[in-house]
Amino acid sequence: MKVLYINSCIRENSRTKTLADYLVNKIGGNVKEIVLSKEKISPVDSAFLQKRDKLISEGNFNDEMFSYAKDFAEADVIVVAAPYWDLSFPSILKVFFEHINVLKLVFDYSDKGEIVSLCKAKKLYYITTKGGYGPDDFGFRYIEALSKTFYGIRDVVLINAEGLDIYGNNVEDILAKAKEDIDKVV
Ligand SMILES: Cc1cc2nc3c(=O)[nH]c(=O)nc-3n(C[C@H](O)[C@H](O)[C@H](O)COP(=O)(O)O)c2cc1C
Known part of the structure; x- marks a missing residue:
């Protein structure tokens, strides 16, 4: 089972990462983690779009620019x-x-203009x-919404720990409760 772990945590000692690591360890399988803060990933600009549109029209998906889309489309489980x-x-x-969000790699359109998912995953966890x-x-x-509309992922699970910066709240207790929530769904 291929697990794609998309890590957008920025802060050192991120609480979100602590919970996501816990969940990913519980899922097991063949995990690929993408730490976005360490990737060379830039906002999409005109040159990028022109190049991408050209390659898509040629059916040529060998370029490095498609590697994230391939990872996503081929994963069995997604963790964000x-x-x-x-x-x-x-x-x-x-x-x-x-x-x-690459046409013909992650999604396509049917003859009737409906979106058809090209992704394998049926489950996404959002922590x-x-x-x-x-x-x-x-x-x-x-x-x-993206998962249900483009990726065909109907099973989207939210793990949510709140109130962590509110004075007087017990952070360890809140995180422990979130881990219990994870134990229930994984
Ligand atoms: C740039 C930034 C924006 C934030 N915006 C909000 C916000 O809109 N509402 C909120 O309740 N907390 C907000 N927070 C607090 C974070 O949600 C909270 O500290 C969270 O646990 C950070 O996750 P981390 O420990 O994984 O970095 C913000 C924190 C940062 C650094």
């Missing part, structure tokens, strides 16, 4: 670790998703931690 930043997640994760309490988690909802 994403700290809660500004009601969403770190921007580098958005850049990653712009890189993987986040929040300083406060975030009912408006646009980051999770965005990844969930």
Whole structure:
């Protein structure tokens, strides 16, 4: 089983990473971790799009620019670790998703114009931690919508530890509770 672990944690001693590592260890399998902060991944620009469109039209997916998309399409399980930043997640994760949304590799269109997934995965875990309490988690909802619309992943599981930066809260207790949540779903 191929597990793709997309790690968008930025801070040292990231609590999100602690939980995501715990979950990934529980899943087991053949894990490939992409630590986005260590990757040479740039926002998509005009030259990138022109090159990508040309290669897609030629059916040529050998270029290095498609490696993330291939990893994503071939994984059996996807794990996304994403700290809660500004009601969403770190921007580098958005850049990653712009890189993987490749026509004819990750999704395609049917004759009727419907989106058809080309991904193997049927399950995605989204792990986040929040300083406060975030009912408006646009980051999770965005990844969930992408998963269901483009990737054919209906089973999207949220692991969410909240209130970690609120004075008086017991961080260890909150993280322990989140690990119990993980134990229930993995
Ligand atoms: C740039 C930045 C933006 C943040 N935005 C929010 C926010 O909108 N709401 C919130 O409750 N906490 C926010 N936080 C606090 C983080 O969600 C919290 O500390 C989280 O546990 C960080 O995850 P980490 O330990 O994996 O880095 C923010 C933290 C940073 C560094």
